[in-house]
Amino acid sequence: MRLLNFEENGTYKLGVHIGDEESVLDVAAALAVRGNKSESAGIPATVQQVIEGGDAALTALEAFVAAATDASDRDNYMKQQSSLNLGPCVTHPNKIICVGLNYRKHAEETNAELPVYPILFNKFNNTLASHGEEIPLPKVSSKVDYEAELVIVIGKTAKYVPKEEALDYVFGYCNVNDLSARDLQLRTQQWLAGKSCDKFSPLGPYLVTADEVGDPNRLSIKCTVNGEVRQLSNTSDMIFDCAELVSYISECMTLVPGDLILTGTPEGVVLGYPPERQVYLKAGDTVSIEIEKLGTLTNKMVSEE
Known part of the structure; x- marks a missing residue:
């Protein structure tokens, strides 16, 4: 299933x-x-309810969507994605939770040793930001870089989980x-300041369920700029x-439904270029992130007001 959120009257609504x-x-x-209708009982109405509800909630939603999609009254609740203001x-x-230096070629391009952990x-x-949302470039930075990444969305409380499970x-x-x-x-050994500027994690457009994705370790990943x-x-x-990653992080902290793990970026970021070729993002640039089976996330960079 491909889930999304869209904004209506100041609140996020669940879409499929x-x-x-x-x-x-x-x-x-x-x-x-x-x-x-009988199939409407216990249907989750938000994306967090779907995630927290586990297999039972997802199964109920799938059955409801299948019945509603084939119903004669479907024109009352089917929308066109292009007409929606999407949310994360x-x-x-x-x-x-983010993972740094997790691609071999990215570590090589930045002359970093491969991490042991x-x-x-x-x-x-x-x-957090959404597909199609404008991203403000902070006034205090002149070196904003893109990073295409796969996100793992946790569905069950996890602590000391073995890798096999x-x-x-x-x-x-x-x-x-x-x-x-x-x-x-x-500026310092801690990366927080450069990673946590407003809207620096545009997310989406879809949350795709694990069964539809299959093996997450065999997905093509691409970033384009203009x-x-x-x-x-x-x-x-x-x-x-x-x-x-899930196993290791669950040893360090308890993971709960809805937690996000950003799994690292491959080679090709501006930081990996020789200094004379480094051209960082500027206002007006459009960045698209495309991962196999997950759709395309696109955002335009703008000057911070």
Whole structure:
């Protein structure tokens, strides 16, 4: 399933992407129309309810969507994606955990040693943004960089999970642009300042369930800036794969449904270029992140007011 959020009257509503690129089922509207139908009982109405509800909630939603999609009254709750103001595909993560230097070729391009353990840092909810949203470039930075990354969305409470079972705790996956203000990031040994600027984690457009994605360690990943390919790789180049990350992080802290793990970026970032070729993002640039099976996340950079 492909889930998304869209904003209506100041609140986020749950949508399910159906079939072609444009059709979205408005879950709340469908429940309002079909509320007296037997298949509407216990249907989650928000993305967090779907994630927290586990297999039972997802199964119920799938059955409801299947019935509603084929119903004669579907015109009352089917929408066109292009008409929607999308939100981040996960809206209230308890934790946003990031992994640094997790692609072999990216470590090589930045002349960094391969890590022995995953390098962890964090972001906050202020960094969340959506597909199509304008991203302000901070006044205090002149070196904002793009980073295409696969996101793991946790679906079950996880603590001391063995690697062999780790992917059973994953709800799904999505795209993120882990934007980084390199001049702020590298002022100190702590990366927080350069990673946590407002709207520095555009997320989406879809949250795709794990069953639809299959093996997360075999996905093509691409970043373009103004249509020019800057990053082109595969998640198979990760140093620590998705199962290893979930397992390791669960040893350090308890993971809960809705937590996000940003799994690192491949080679091709501006920081990896020779100094004379480093051209950082500027107002007007359009950045697109595309990961196999997850759709395309696109954002325009603007000057901070």
